[in-house]
Amino acid sequence: MxxxxxxxxxxxxxxxxxxxxxxxxxxxxxxxxxxxxxxKVLEAFKKNNVSETYFAGSTGYGYDDIGRDGLDRIYADVFKTESAMVRPQIVSGTHSISTALFGMLRPGDDLLYITGMPYDTIQAVIGVSGTGIGSMKEYGIGFDYVPLTDDDHMDIEGLKEKLTDKVKVVAIQRSRGYATRDSFVVSEIADMIKEVRNISKDIIIFIDNCYGEFSETIEPTEVGADIMAGSLIKNAGGGLAKTGGYIVGRADLIEQAGYRLTTPGTGNEEGATLNVMRDFIQGFxxxxxxxxxxxxxxxxxxxxxxxxxxxxxxxxxxxxxxxxxxxxxxxxxxxxxxxxxxxxxxxxxxxxxxxxxxxxxxxxxxxxxxxxxxxxxxxxxxxxxxxxxxxxxxxxxxxxxxxxxxxxxxxxxxxxx
CATH class of the missing domain: 3.90.1150.60 (Methioning gamme-lyase, C-terminal domain)
Structure with missing residues (x-):
């Protein structure tokens, strides 16, 4: 042979x-x-009664899209969160992250990354690189980061120093991006979340989950993260999704992200899915x-x-x-x-x-x-x-x-x- x-x-x-x-x-x-x-995924599909009607999609405003709303519930069930938003209008992982962060942050608020400087495309969103047009910096949103220790762990003393009253969102980048450090396993993220909570119970903890979905048997939202975002042309789309992204987390934070993605007052209620739902659902x-x-x-x-x-x-x-x-x-x-x-x-x-x-x-x-x-x-x-x-x-x-x-x-x- x-x-x-x-x-x-x-x-x-x-x-x-x-x-x-x-x-x-x-x-x-x-x-x-x-x-x-x-x-875990199969149980969520069964619980939410997935049927052929989920695949139909919608046009125009996208009101009452059964498949879209059902897939949101499936994501929320799988990631153990209150709510979810899965949308073809999200064009990339960076867009998903940006939508979540801009949904939560207002002028005068600070964003603190505790896993070192984020990767290149997020730096442009923040405004520390690129033209700055439309960036957080232009909107008066502050930014800082806690460098990792020499052995690539979170610096607890650095966290205590930089976690000021102005910090509204703490961000954790799970994947290494273009850095040389190891990506952070979920047990390490759980320890980071614990350290943040020891300092402040009210800080919103955000996870950049790109590349991470289903690479372990537990997700960051199961160990205390408030909100998490990722891309459908990475793990979560299963190779079938041709565009899109997701955000999962607390219901109030998902509502804010929806208002950022579409418009205040409509948020997640709008967004036509056209012909993507079969790929999104089967891909997941x-x-x-x-x-x-x-x-x-x-x-x-x-x-x-x-x-x-x-x-x-x-x-x-x-x-x-x-x-x-x-x-x-x-x-x-x-x-x-x-x-x-x-x-x-x-x-x-x-x-x-x-x-x-x-x-x-x-x-x-x-x-x-x-x-x-x-x-x-x-x-x-x-x-x-x-x-x-x-x-x-x-x-x-x-x-x-x-x-x-x-x-x-x-x-x-x-x-x-």
Whole structure:
């Protein structure tokens, strides 16, 4: 019988076999996690009586959209919150985060990030980079952040110093973004929330949950977070959602976010869903499985590339809380070559040769490999990163473990053989 490794160099075939043996038990753990999360989603679907009528969508103002309102309830049930807002009018994770923050903050309020400086696109929202037009800074909303400790943990003393009476919202970024730190597992986020509550019971705690949904068996809203936001072209859309984002949390905060997204007085009552509801609902049902496939791919990527002598994070056997796998190449040439190889092993636009280029919201040139069915969908296999030291490539996503394994192995061959 022919094998997928038949045309690979003998040494690489040997390394792949060693990797498969090494990670076998870890992949079984992910299978159990998928079962737990799938059960959680299935129960929410059953509770909310999902039927064919949910898929119809709406036009115009979108009043009385049964599917939209039902999906909101499903998200609230799964994430254990009072309310939820899932909308195609939200164009990205950054837009979802921005909508939530602008909904809560007013001129004179302060926003405090306690997980270090947020990533590039959020910096533009805040107003510490970019033109500043429409940013929080322009509206007189203050911003500060607590740098992480040398070992990349929250600085408790720094938190006590900067958590002033003017701070209305404390923000926690779960994923590493384009930083070199590890992403924060939910147990660490729970400890952060506890420290904040020890200082103030009234602070609103917000979680940027991008890349995190279903990567563990518990979500930040189950350990005390007030509000959380993410993107549907990442985990929660299951590879089917073609746009959209979600915000879940306290009912009053979701109402405020709805007024920011649409208009005061209408909020979540409006917003036509057109023909997206089937994809949104089915995608969320598939999300635990697709997230598990992507995490399996990340585990394989980590183990294989470490065997190639590269610095990887997380390690293959480390706890995982998102889809992101980083690889430090140390110099730009192999980083670009590996990303180009991932593009050439994609189902869409495999013929394209990505080049480092300027990208809106980022300060450095970025190399971006993303041959995806949905443009920019991070739940699908992609590899990107800014061209700055230590030349770190962020490999993430994958609708199937098989595709990640094939693509990453081919990229290793093209880069190192």
């Amino acid at each position: 022919k094998k997928w490794t038949d045309n690979l160099p003998d040494k690489l075939v040997e390394i792949v076999a060693e990797t498969d043996t090494q990670i076998e038990s870890k992949l079984k753990e992910i299978d159990e996690q998928v079962l737990f999360n799938q059960q 049902f598939l999300s635990p499985h697709v997230t598990g496939e992507a995490i399996k791919g990340a585990i394989y990527t980590s183990a294989l590339l470490e065997k190639m002598g590269l610095d990887v994070s997380p390690k293959w056997d480390a706890p995982r809380t998102d889809l992101i796998q980083t690889v430090n190449f140390g110099k730009p040439e192999p980083m670009v070559k590996f990303a180009q190889a991932i593009q050439h092993e994609s189902p869409v636009d495999a013929y394209v040769e990505p080049k480092p280029s300027e990208m809106a919201g980022y300060e450095d040139k970025v190399i971006m490999a993303a041959g995806t069915f949905v443009e920019g969908a991070s739940v699908e296999l992609s590899a990107d990163g800014p061209l700055r030291e230590p030349y770190t490539l962020y490999v993430q996503g994958g609708l199937t473990y098989a595709h990640v394994k094939l693509a990453v192995t081919a990229a290793v061959e093209k880069t190192f053989y």
